[in-house]
Amino acid sequence: MTIxxxxxxxxxxxxxxxxxxRLLDVxxxxxxxxxRDGVVKAVNGVNYSVDAGETLAVLGESGSGKSVTAQAVMGxxxxxxxxxxxxxxxxxxxxxxKMSNEERRKIRGRKIAMIFQDAxxxxxxVLSVGYQLGEMFRVHDGLSRKAAKAKxxxxxxxxxxxxxxxxxxxxxxxxxxxxxxxxMIAMALAxxxxxxxxxxxxxxxxVTVQAQVMDxxxxxxxxxxxxxxxxxxxxxxxxxxxxxxxxxxAGRIVETAPVHELYKRPAHPYTRGLLDSIxxxxxxxHELYAxxxxxxNLLKIPSGCAFNPRCPKATDICRTEVPPLVPVxxxxxxxxxxxxSACHFWKETIHG
Amino acid sequence: xxxYVARRLLQMIPxxxxxxxxxxxxxxxxxxxxxxxxxxxxxxxxxxxxQIKHDRGLDLPLWEQYLHYMKGLFQGDFGxxxxxxxxxxxxxxxxxxxxxxLAVMAxxxxxxxxxxxxxxxxxxxxxxxxxxxxxxxxxxxxxPIFVVGLLFQLYMGNEWQWITPTVQDSEDMGQLVVxxxxxxxVGLAYVARLTRTSIAENRQADYIRTAVAKGLPKQxxxxxxxxxxxxxPVVTYLGTDIGTLMGGAVITEGIFNVTGVGNLLFTSLARRxxxxxxxxxxxxxxxxxxxxxxxxxxxxxxxxxxxxx
Numbered sequence: 001m002t003i004x005x006x007x008x009x010x011x012x013x014x015x016x017x018x019x020x021x022r023l024l025d026v027x028x029x030x031x032x033x034x035x036r037d038g039v040v041k042a043v044n045g046v047n048y049s050v051d052a053g054e055t056l057a058v059l060g061e062s063g064s065g066k067s068v069t070a071q072a073v074m075g076x077x078x079x080x081x082x083x084x085x086x087x088x089x090x091x092x093x094x095x096x097x098k099m100s101n102e103e104r105r106k107i108r109g110r111k112i113a114m115i116f117q118d119a120x121x122x123x124x125x126v127l128s129v130g131y132q133l134g135e136m137f138r139v140h141d142g143l144s145r146k147a148a149k150a151k152x153x154x155x156x157x158x159x160x161x162x163x164x165x166x167x168x169x170x171x172x173x174x175x176x177x178x179x180x181x182x183x184m185i186a187m188a189l190a191x192x193x194x195x196x197x198x199x200x201x202x203x204x205x206x207v208t209v210q211a212q213v214m215d216x217x218x219x220x221x222x223x224x225x226x227x228x229x230x231x232x233x234x235x236x237x238x239x240x241x242x243x244x245x246x247x248x249x250a251g252r253i254v255e256t257a258p259v260h261e262l263y264k265r266p267a268h269p270y271t272r273g274l275l276d277s278i279x280x281x282x283x284x285x286h287e288l289y290a291x292x293x294x295x296x297n298l299l300k301i302p303s304g305c306a307f308n309p310r311c312p313k314a315t316d317i318c319r320t321e322v323p324p325l326v327p328v329x330x331x332x333x334x335x336x337x338x339x340x341s342a343c344h345f346w347k348e349t350i351h352g
Numbered sequence: 353x354x355x356y357v358a359r360r361l362l363q364m365i366p367x368x369x370x371x372x373x374x375x376x377x378x379x380x381x382x383x384x385x386x387x388x389x390x391x392x393x394x395x396x397x398x399x400x401x402x403q404i405k406h407d408r409g410l411d412l413p414l415w416e417q418y419l420h421y422m423k424g425l426f427q428g429d430f431g432x433x434x435x436x437x438x439x440x441x442x443x444x445x446x447x448x449x450x451x452x453x454l455a456v457m458a459x460x461x462x463x464x465x466x467x468x469x470x471x472x473x474x475x476x477x478x479x480x481x482x483x484x485x486x487x488x489x490x491x492x493x494x495x496p497i498f499v500v501g502l503l504f505q506l507y508m509g510n511e512w513q514w515i516t517p518t519v520q521d522s523e524d525m526g527q528l529v530v531x532x533x534x535x536x537x538v539g540l541a542y543v544a545r546l547t548r549t550s551i552a553e554n555r556q557a558d559y560i561r562t563a564v565a566k567g568l569p570k571q572x573x574x575x576x577x578x579x580x581x582x583x584x585p586v587v588t589y590l591g592t593d594i595g596t597l598m599g600g601a602v603i604t605e606g607i608f609n610v611t612g613v614g615n616l617l618f619t620s621l622a623r624r625x626x627x628x629x630x631x632x633x634x635x636x637x638x639x640x641x642x643x644x645x646x647x648x649x650x651x652x653x654x655x656x657x658x659x660x661x
Contacts, residue, residue: 109565126654
């Protein structure tokens with residue numbers, strides 16, 4: 001059985017196409033999960049965008065809604081219980097939420113691909129990696145089994161898996177963690193998509209392998225001029241590869257900034273807290289800073305700014321009014337492109 | 353792999369000897385005397401009884417009888433029946449193909465219908481299909497098989513006359529369909545439930561999410577990615593069930609008068625024909641052992657993480 005898609009009718013050219021807006025533009029996205037205990041508001045009005053060749057890092061604690069946003073973009077949310085009551089996800093100017101299931105399926109894998117966190121559980125344990133890689137070509141391009149296998153070997157070589165030819169028929173459990181993650185990357189890359197979403201691609205790996213995998217990902221991204229959304233909670237990984245950062249908290253973006261500016265001058269107390277909790281060599285012997293408290297329960301998000309119960313700077317206004325994401329400027333009012341903060345006291349935080 | 357199979361085959365020898373010995377002993381402690389039974393209600397002649405017992409070696413000590421029996425067995429001689437003095441092997445070879453046909457039909461029925469129902473229920477967990485399947489299988493499991501059998505016989509055979517109430521010709525596959533249906537009913541329910549649980553669980557697995565993210569069509573995700581991972585517990589059940597179906601058809605064969613192994617087992621038990629019982633059980637033990645070996649080998653085919661050395 002071979003299932004072939006005719007994807008040729010979807011306009012594809014990467015270079016020199018008419019600019020119909022950005023590669024990906026997420027506008028006011030809301031995602032909620034209807035559970036027995038109530039409605040879990042996982043994403044509450046997220047806006048972000050990615051251009052070709054650009055890397056957006058989405059930063060946040062577990063439960064901040066960063067993965068759910070990505071899954072909504074990918075169209076792999078379980079619906080129900082998941083629901084998208086509001087928002088738009090524009091891919092090359094087209095709202096994917098209005099597309100039919102079949103249209104979205106054709107975009108998945110071909111135009112937008114995803115790399116998952118735990119490659120061992122994310123690869124099918126009973127199918128050989130060659131089969132799983134080849135499936136991309138067989139399903140989307142209608143290649144024969146044999147041609148797909150040749151392509152798989154090529155792909156495995158691309159992601160620098162040694163002895164690809166001999167290993168193409170091996171199963172996921174026969175590879176090391178780093179190699180498995182490379183296979184995940186190869187799978188996402190197979191059809192040279194326009195956008196790759198990497199959901200904590202290095203979390204399950206040890207540090208040396210992390211660096212290798214990130215380098216590989218960055219290299220391939222440059223080569224294919226792909227947009228990349230990097231979801232992570234590792235500030236160290238972000239600094240090297242990202243162009244811009246969006247920090248998420250309780251389903252909202254609380255700060256956006258070009259990568260180095262964020263490290264230099266955070267404009268939100270939460271970001272500041274995150275940066276302060278990175279262990280530093282010059283602070284050896286001191287107690288490591290930690291943001292007090294726990295991430296909020298998404299069933300009942302605190303009123304006002306969701307971060308207020310944990311925020312050292314919280315005042316009454318923080319408990320009543322939700323701060324919008326406002327542009328951040330220099331003290332003299334000069335614009336800081338790409339910067340925004342959702343804090344009532346962003347001025348004090350960045351300049352104070 | 354070859355070594356593994358060889359080891360498993362060698363392991364069968366003690367199991368085989370153990371089970372035959374056990375059955376042999378158990379049959380011998382059953383009350384009643386098959387030789388005396390030859391006279392029916394009339395008082396038997398003690399001299400003749402002793403003569404027959406001596407001819408058949410039934411007066412020897414039990415362990416010697418067992419040794420004789422095993423010696424014969426290895427030469428393909430299952431002994432003769434006490435009543436009629438016919439070779440037991442003939443009786444078994446006559447009954448087995450019938451039961452085999454019945455079992456294979458019931459088994460295919462379990463396999464095809466059970467897995468199909470299970471897949472649909474598992475994918476639509478919590479919906480109407482799922483609830484219907486769950487309820488139906490619960491009903492089938494809780495109602496004893498003789499009730500189902502007698503109901504089928506009553507309605508299909510007597511009321512609506514779709515079939516003859518009992519099987520006239522046990523060689524005729526067509527007549528065996530309804531008995532096979534009855535026989536496979538409980539297994540079908542278990543297969544459906546096992547498949548359902550397994551599918552529902554694996555549907556949440558990360559690799560299914562990956563398969564969706566790859567943009568694969570739904571049908572392919574189910575058949576290639578979901579089903580294969582979900583079938584392992586089902587295969588275990590189906591494998592061992594083939595043995596149960598062959599030997600455990602006593603009730604079904606009784607209701608529909610199928611002259612298979614179950615029937616033979618029942619009449620032999622009634623007549624205290626110990627040698628026949630031991631003979632049948634011997635063959636069934638072999639079927640069981642081979643089936644479980646086959647299941648274990650199938651594991652490795654279904655799941656490459658399992659390797660035998």
